[in-house]
Amino acid sequence: MDALDVARWQFGVTTVYHFLFVPLTIGLSVLVAILQTLWHRTGNERYLKLTKFYGKLFLINFAMGVVTGIVQEFQFGMNWSDYSRFVGDIFGAPLAIEALVAFFLESTFIGLWIFGWDRLPKRAHLASIWIAAIGTNLSAYFILAANSFMQNPVGYRINPDTGRAELTDFVAVLTNKVALITFPHTLAGSFLVAGSLVVTVGLWHMMRNRDSADTGAYRFATKFGSWVVLVSATLVVITGDIQGKIMTQVQPMKMAAAEGLYTTESPASFSVLTVGSLDGSRELFAIKIPYLLSYLGTGDPNGTVHGINDLQAQYASQYGAGSYTPIIPVTYWSFRFMIAFGLAAAAIALLVLWSQRKGRTPTSRWLLRAGLVMPVLPLLANSFGWIFTEMGRQPWIVFGEMLTRDGVSRSVSLTEVLTSFTAFTLIYATLAVIEFKLLVRYARAGVPDLTPDPAIDDSRDDAERPLAFAY
Structure with missing residues (x-):
């Protein structure tokens, strides 16, 4: 084992771990925005309850995704400095736009959404969650555009004096045919994850609290999430088919x-x-x-x-x-696990819809158990999809231009990489426990009670009222 092997393991572990949060954030941001739009248009209180309920789960996941994503950038300079030096001129542009524009939209308007309940006009508050959702999806596109350069380099030239790749056509990088199909494929996979979580939580509450006043809200959430899963699964298949044809051309x-x-x-x-x-x-x-x-x-x-x-x-x-x-067993089986887990989630969603036909309430314990594991299935599908994408490109770090072994930092020792790998793994394991407990705790709590608290004096001016987290 040398520094290259450990650096690859570290990047693989941190990337897959980070991507456990990304698809849920991408998909859930839009679903929460849709739920709030339904409340804005109809005034039905159940949509407001669902907005705040799933919005809380979205915020927990978003915060964890931001924390784990920061580490990714550090690794480029720490373990992969030769790669960063080679491709920095290309990666700099889309990643800078992602940080300055997309992440700015996310962070700013999520803040407005969190603290804007009953303070912003309803339309402005609704717009804030939609802008945050758009920022989240734009962020995904710019990152995928950068990654697509690694799969299919375009819009560049190699400087013979420095040996670096230099950007010649930024539009070509953004319109890389790999990026144009990877983006909708990733979005479809993200909605598959988000829809599965909506189904799981709604189904659990609907089956455990049959006489609850909020049963109607959970029933709607379960059906809504199931349809999102089925439509997303269909789009995953369609975009995956196109992606396969482009992959055959370029890789x-x-x-x-x-x-x-x-x-x-x-x-x-x-x-x-x-x-x-x-x-x-x-x-x-x-x-x-x-x-x-x-x-x-x-x-x-x-x-x-x-x-x-x-x-x-x-x-x-x-x-x-x-x-x-590449390592054939890894690419072969990761490709099949990606497909199998995604289809399994769609099959469960179909069973959930069937179990509620003609207003019925599901009673099967097996369906409840299947529903509880449902969010894990598309998460595994997404993870195996990225494992296949990155491992299938090997031994190239930039296809046709730079081998992975040539991108690792030459000055970083095996001990240093092992130390950072161990530290990151332990920290991420701790964060995983925290994330899971927070999601389970707030998911079990159910939709919020919107009955006004008589102890709160609403007659006071907003400037006199303490700033409080909306949930």
Whole structure:
């Protein structure tokens, strides 16, 4: 084990951990805004209760996402300084805009939303949550644009004197075809996570408190979340199909590794299960669906999909001797786990809707248990999706331009990286416990009671009233 191995593990652990919070923040910000819009338009109190209830869960998750996201930037300078030096001119622009514009919108207008209840005009207060949600989604786009450069470099030139990548076309970076499809795919996955959480909490309260005055609110939340999950799952499939075709164009090795396809085939079959040799060089056993991989990769059932061995020979000739094959079991299984967990969440949402047909209230303990694990499924799907995306690009840190081994900091020792890795892991484990307990505690509390407290004197001027957290 050397500093490179530990640095990769550290970045992988912190990135996957951070991304546990990102999709929930992206999706829940919009869902809370929709609930508040329903209250604004109808005046129905149940929408206000749901807005404040899920808004509290959104804020807990948002705060944790901000804290864990800060570490990501430190790692670029700490463990990956050579990579930062090479790509800094490209990454600087989208990440600066993300911080100055998108994060500014998020932080400012979330603050206005939190403390603006009964102080801002209703329309201004509603606008604040929508602007915060837009900022959250813009933030995702700029970060994905930066990441997409690593998958498909565009809009740059290599300075022969400095050896650095220099930005030549910022519009090309923002309109990278990988970014344009990764963004809607990520958003769909985020709504899958957020919708699942809405379903889980609503279903739990509806089944545990059947005679509650708020049963109607929980029933609506459960149906609303289920439809969000089903629509999101459909969009994940559609955008994923397009993404697969673009991936075949710009990163054919990643597609071949995802399918365990060792030899070039035309037409190519989709692998349901493939067992390869220990050295990952050939297929030993496979269960396949004819023509499907050709269609997924090229849009043509008879299209050609290049295999791992042929691409390895091509890259060795193009870039020099070495292995250009990712770890096949990781890419193969992460791709399938991504699909399986996402479809499982959609299946549970469908069962939840079916159990409530004609006004029925679900009674199945198995459905309740399935509902309780439901949010974990799309979280796992998102995590495995990113593992596949990043591991499938290996050994490149910037595809075709810089190998991962060349991006690590040369001055950082194994001891230093191990120390920071251990510290971050322990801190993140502590934060995970705090996040889980906070979410469970406030989710169990249920929707708030909106009955005015007689001890509070509403006749006092706002300037005389203490500033209080709205929840």
